[in-house]
Amino acid sequence: MDKIEKPHRWTRFLRVSSRDLFVTVVPVALALSAAIWAVLHFVRPAAPSTITISTGPDGSSFQRAAERxxxxxxxxxxxxxxxxxxxxxxxxxxxxxxxxxxxxxxxxxxxxxxxxxxxxxxxxxxxxxxxxxxxxxxxxxxxxxxxxxxxxxxxxxxxxxxxxxxxxxxxxxxxxxxxxxxxxxxxxxxxxxxxxxxxxxxxxxxxxxxxxxxxxxxxxxxxxxxxxxxxxxxxxxxxxxxxxxxxxxxxxxxxxxxxxxxxxxxxxxxxxxxxxxxxxxxxxxxxxxxxxxxxxxxxxxxxxxxxxxxxxxxxxxxxxxxxxxxxxxxxxRWLYRMLPFWAASLADRFLMVLVPLVLLLVPVFRLVPQVYAWRVRARLYRIYGSLLELERDVLDHAAEHQAGLLDRLDAIERRADALKLPVAFADQFYVLREHIGFVRRRLTTLAGERRRAL
Structure with missing residues (x-):
């Protein structure tokens, strides 16, 4: 007897959906980068390393003061x-x-x-x-x-x-x-x-x-x-x-x-x-x-x-x-009292960037998992949409179009089988499979009842 190989357990289920994660994270990362750039350039730019002072004539007290x-x-x-x-x-x-x-x-x-x-x-x-x-x-x-x-x-x-x-x-x-x-x-x-x-x-x-x-x-x-x-x-x-x-x-x-x-x-x-x-x-x-x-x-x-x-x-x-x-x-300011000028300037700028960044990241970190989950569920929902449309046709044409309806149902099942989902969504995948089986049983039952009625 030929040995039947079992599919690898990660063939269908992944730890993370790389595609959904990429599509979700990249726009957020670009938006954050733009926000950080704006904060760095407009909220408080770095202290300049060179400034120019206009004094007085050569040898004047103002020029001597400027040299000090x-x-x-x-x-x-x-x-x-x-x-x-x-x-x-x-x-x-x-x-x-x-x-x-x-x-x-x-x-x-x-x-x-x-x-x-x-x-x-x-x-x-x-x-x-x-x-x-x-x-x-x-x-x-x-x-x-x-x-x-x-x-x-x-x-x-x-x-x-x-x-x-x-x-x-x-x-x-x-x-x-x-x-x-x-x-x-x-x-x-x-x-x-x-x-x-x-x-x-x-x-x-x-x-x-x-x-x-x-x-x-x-x-x-x-x-x-x-x-x-x-x-x-x-x-x-x-x-x-x-x-x-x-x-x-x-x-x-x-x-x-x-x-x-x-x-x-x-x-x-x-x-x-x-x-x-x-x-x-x-x-x-x-x-x-x-x-x-x-x-x-x-x-x-x-x-x-x-x-x-x-x-x-x-x-x-x-x-x-x-x-x-x-x-x-x-x-x-307290930073400049505690640290050398260069270190205080760096720390001051970092804090000016950090505070608005934290305020921005808190809602982002809450939103990203929700967007990621929505994208994964959306693939399940599209199959559910096809399944609901098929079920309506089953109720209307179960007897005369049983073969065609079964073909459509097989296609839906193949789409479901081809899904690659994170492990966290395995329960929803199996619920979908149960619903596909439910529609198949209902199609067979209704088709038999209508043929006997005829």
Whole structure:
């Protein structure tokens, strides 16, 4: 007797239906990949490894400060590119220009861009905080110095280079006194090294100096000259009320040289602030690193400020960025307090991706098994559909078409036998087989009854 081989037990039943699993999982995987890509690129991109800062002229205090920034950034794995400029106005132009490639810059408060031209694109900007206060020295030549700016009408004035914060402030103060370019007053730009000689010899009548041009060493060397004085404004309080961003600064008697008592009296001056301005979409991690570095570089005490006085979260023309406000109120985020910058940046980004991803995966993990089961059952349901259609024909034509109906039923049974289903659906497969047998028996019974009736 020939040995009858039994079919392998996995011929019909599989652990998993690879085809259904593939068709179910691949669209979900593609959708998840697209979601992850969107989260990585739009929710919070990685912190940049290089940023660019616009400073001031070569050798200026802002350029030196930026170089110190660069050392702090390098210690955290970030490259800071330093771009010199002519001053605050040029820094502001670069920051507002989306194509200039500048991320942050030093800008004197009060410096503003003209209204944009039609079609001109400008980037949104925000302040990261005020970093210093710069007194305005108005040096005049003469035996009896005036105490009001209106007395300078018709004179020869040095007001700073084009694009500098000194020039912007000087023009604003002079305009408030009815003195504007194009009138009888001559407004000049003169090299810093020549200002002292020009004042002493009477080539110019007054000079407006701020920042690097007005360091204690420079001011001392100028006021030592005969006939040169610091103009003491009698209307300081009125200027402070009219120009809300100005501050009062008092240089104490003897502050520059105690032995020679220079200056000989207290100097009551107006001062402008300098802030670090950034593009509004600056990465939060870079914003935190900048403010931390600002505290290290600008927080030290000297003649014009106390220790820790700067940087300060003070708003002027530009709003304080949300990240800067959060830093000033609560400090660095906890990840950056616990981990090195590169590790904290990586972990921060991972968490920003993980949270929305988990929220997305929970319903997906619930849905995938249901879709997979539905696809497997759908193959059973299609056979059931054919079986139900056959059963209706059995009820109507069991006698006259028995042979044809049996052929159709055999075809349905072959389709069922050809199914490959996961083991978990074996019970439903055998129920289908029972139903096919039930229809076969019913077809035979009804066909016999009708033939006898005939």
């Amino acid at each position: 920034y660069g050392k702090a950034f390098a210690a955290n794995g970030v490259t800071l590119k330093v771009r010199p400029s002519n001053g605050s106005l040029e820094n502001l132009r670069r920051l507002a220009d989306p194509d200039a490639g500048v991320d942050v810059g030093f800008v004197q408060v009060g410096v503003k861009l003209p209204d944009p031209q039609p079609g001109e694109r400008r980037r949104e900007l925000a302040s990261l905080g005020t970093i210093s206060r710069q007194p305005l020295y108005i040096l005049v030549h003469g035996a009896a110095p005036p105490d009001r700016l209106s007395a300078l009408a018709g004179k020869r004035l040095v007001i700073g280079p084009e694009g500098s914060g000194t020039r912007v402030l000087a023009l604003a103060l002079l305009k408030a006194n009815g003195i504007e370019p194009g009138g009888p007053t001559t407004m000049l730009d003169l090299d810093d090294d020549l200002v002292g000689d020009a004042l002493e010899q009477g080539y110019v009548d007054a000079a407006f100096l701020m920042g690097d041009s007005a360091s204690p060493r420079v001011i001392r060397s100028i006021i030592e000259r005969p006939g040169v004085h610091v103009l003491q404004l009698s209307q300081v309080e009125a200027y402070l009320r009219k120009f809300q961003d100005l501050d009062r600064v008092v240089i104490p008697m003897g502050a520059y040289d105690l032995a020679h008592n220079m200056p000989a009296t207290d100097l009551d001056l107006v001062a402008s602030s300098v802030e670090l301005v950034a593009r509004a979409d600056l990465h939060p991690a870079i914003s935190d690193l900048l403010i931390e570095t600002m505290r290290e570089v600008h927080g030290r005490p000297f003649l014009l400020q106390r220790a820790g006085e700067f940087p300060v979260a003070r708003e002027h023309d530009l709003p304080l960025s949300a990240d800067a406000r959060r830093y000033y109120e609560s400090g660095k």
